Amino acid sequence: MYDMKALYEASSVEEAVALRVAHPEAQIIAGGSDVLVQMREGRRAGKELISIYGIDALRGVSLDAEEALRIGSLTSFSHITRDPLIQKYCNVLGEAVDQVGSPQIRNIGTIGGNTCNGVTSADSASTLHAYEAIVELTGQNGVRRLPIKDFYIKAGQVDIKPDEIQTAILIPKASWENTFGHYIKYGLRNAMEIATLGCSVNVRLSADKRTIERCRIAYGVAGPVPMRCPSAEAAANGAAPSKALAERFARAVIDDINPRDSWRASKAFRQHIAVEMAKRALTRAVELAGGEMA
Amino acid sequence: MSAQYKLVHCTINGKEVEKMVDVRASLTDMLRNDYHLTSVKKGCEVGECGACNVLINGEAFNSCIYLAVWAEGKDIRTLEGLLSPDGELSDIQKAFVEETAIQCGFCTPGFIMTAVEILETGKLYTDEELRKLLSGHLCRCTGYENIFRAVKKTMYRRHGKAIDF
Ligand SMILES: Cc1cc2nc3c(=O)[nH]c(=O)nc-3n(C[C@H](O)[C@H](O)[C@H](O)COP(=O)(O)OP(=O)(O)OC[C@H]3O[C@@H](n4cnc5c(N)ncnc54)[C@H](O)[C@@H]3O)c2cc1C
Ligand code: FES
Ligand code: FES
Numbered sequence: 379m380y381d382m383k384a385l386y387e388a389s390s391v392e393e394a395v396a397l398r399v400a401h402p403e404a405q406i407i408a409g410g411s412d413v414l415v416q417m418r419e420g421r422r423a424g425k426e427l428i429s430i431y432g433i434d435a436l437r438g439v440s441l442d443a444e445e446a447l448r449i450g451s452l453t454s455f456s457h458i459t460r461d462p463l464i465q466k467y468c469n470v471l472g473e474a475v476d477q478v479g480s481p482q483i484r485n486i487g488t489i490g491g492n493t494c495n496g497v498t499s500a501d502s503a504s505t506l507h508a509y510e511a512i513v514e515l516t517g518q519n520g521v522r523r524l525p526i527k528d529f530y531i532k533a534g535q536v537d538i539k540p541d542e543i544q545t546a547i548l549i550p551k552a553s554w555e556n557t558f559g560h561y562i563k564y565g566l567r568n569a570m571e572i573a574t575l576g577c578s579v580n581v582r583l584s585a586d587k588r589t590i591e592r593c594r595i596a597y598g599v600a601g602p603v604p605m606r607c608p609s610a611e612a613a614a615n616g617a618a619p620s621k622a623l624a625e626r627f628a629r630a631v632i633d634d635i636n637p638r639d640s641w642r643a644s645k646a647f648r649q650h651i652a653v654e655m656a657k658r659a660l661t662r663a664v665e666l667a668g669g670e671m672a
Numbered sequence: 673m674s675a676q677y678k679l680v681h682c683t684i685n686g687k688e689v690e691k692m693v694d695v696r697a698s699l700t701d702m703l704r705n706d707y708h709l710t711s712v713k714k715g716c717e718v719g720e721c722g723a724c725n726v727l728i729n730g731e732a733f734n735s736c737i738y739l740a741v742w743a744e745g746k747d748i749r750t751l752e753g754l755l756s757p758d759g760e761l762s763d764i765q766k767a768f769v770e771e772t773a774i775q776c777g778f779c780t781p782g783f784i785m786t787a788v789e790i791l792e793t794g795k796l797y798t799d800e801e802l803r804k805l806l807s808g809h810l811c812r813c814t815g816y817e818n819i820f821r822a823v824k825k826t827m828y829r830r831h832g833k834a835i836d837f
Contacts, residue, residue, distance in 0.1 A: 415737060418717060418718055481804075481808045482733055482786070
């Protein structure tokens with residue numbers, strides 16, 4: 379038995395919003411792979427929960443009217459990886475979430491939970507930052523959308539109002555079109571491991587593949603929340619893909635990131651692998667886009 | 673506060689059932705205590721070891737971090753459901769015996785249910801893919817190699833293919 383005070387179940391977004399208003403103390407549970415573990419450990423003991431797991435309308439991936447990739451917040455990791463639209467337009471996201479925990483965790487864990495927990499090591503977060511994803515929240519007054527970088531306030535805290543739930547994550551067409559990305563997770567073992575550092579890079583090349591028109595890079599665990607690297611991106615934007623560029627790009631990352639010492643790894647080690655991961659992820663992204671590192 | 677109960681109706685191993693369930697119960701609690709399906713083990717109870725793994729609508733879930741009330745309307749399968757009506761073991765269970773993939777047996781039901789999910793995809797996986805698909809289970813006895821062989825052997829048999837380990 380879980381040490382739970384009460385459970386309220388929502389079967390629609392409207393019901394969830396109404397329950398949020400009626401029970402301001404209650405916490406949301408989606409797949410529960412963070413919430414139930416923390417309840418078991420005592421960190422969330424004795425709390426009231428609002429379960430949104432039964433809201434099937436929040437599952438699945440589609441293209442909306444503006445051709446943004448729309449990922450319902452309750453879509454599980456395994457369903458994201460297997461989804462044909464994700465594979466076609468943002469394969470790197472499917473690959474990134476395929477590195478979460480274990481197959482069973484990927485069947486229960488949702489992308490909504492992975493972003494609403496505000497955790498820097500979340501395996502979806504760096505790719506969503508690198509694709510400038512839009513977070514959709516629904517509350518009493520309707521729908522609110524904000525860029526993912528503004529959604530994260532600080533470690534463990536995101537911008538969700540007391541009456542809101544997250545209903546979708548969108549990747550605008552301008553962000554996925556003609557864009558290819560690669561994610562690298564550095565962990566001490568392959569499965570059941572939280573990232574020591576996560577790095578996601580994507581590029582759009584010119585038609586002749588000789589110029590990087592747009593490069594974006596984001597890290598998890600390089601700071602308290604997932605972060606982009608403006609200096610590194612500036613070094614790559616408009617440049618010709620080459621090994622020398624990859625070196626310059628990767629070294630510039632050091633100016634942007636701010637990792638810390640933890641039991642998992644030292645700051646110096648994280649900085650060291652951040653450079654190597656940037657180089658490898660850029661190289662792979664350029665290859666996926668059909669280019670060559672001259 | 674007083675206990676809160678809910679009527680949960682679902683299919684377990686092919687049989688439609690319903691029971692009043694405490695909303696604080698995990699699916700492990702429900703399957704073990706209300707339905708006496710003791711193949712569902714309590715290991716870590718925090719989603720790490722896979723001992724409590726069952727199939728829900730064909731996908732593998734750690735039932736220790738799954739609320740019992742979420743079982744409403746679902747199709748749930750546990751190891752008990754693999755036995756044929758005359759008590760005969762299924763091919764994957766036999767392979768575990770043949771390959772000595774079982775020592776204490778605590779991890780076995782969970783591993784086998786993941787194997788069932790893998791086998792039912794009908795795909796022929798590479799060794800690397802298979803290792804990844806089995807990575808959600810801890811075994812403190814066998815060293816995993818025999819478990820891997822049992823699953824691989826069954827996968828090859830179902831494809832009518834000869835196996836070379
Ligand atoms: C064994 C194990 C291994 C793991 N390994 C990894 C890993 O390798 N990488 C990784 O990134 N994560 C990992 N996790 C963590 C977890 O699985 C993920 O963070 C997952 O995405 C959480 O999703 P959930 O639906 O289970 O969230 P829940 O536990 O239900 O919720 C998480 C948080 O988000 C809030 N929330 C959830 N959905 C919404 C919503 N729609 N609107 C508003 N608030 C919401 C909840 O209130 C809660 O604070 C692991 C967990 C376990 C148990
Ligand atoms: S008992 Fe459920 S995963 Fe360990
Ligand atoms: S056989 Fe003992 S834990 Fe696997």
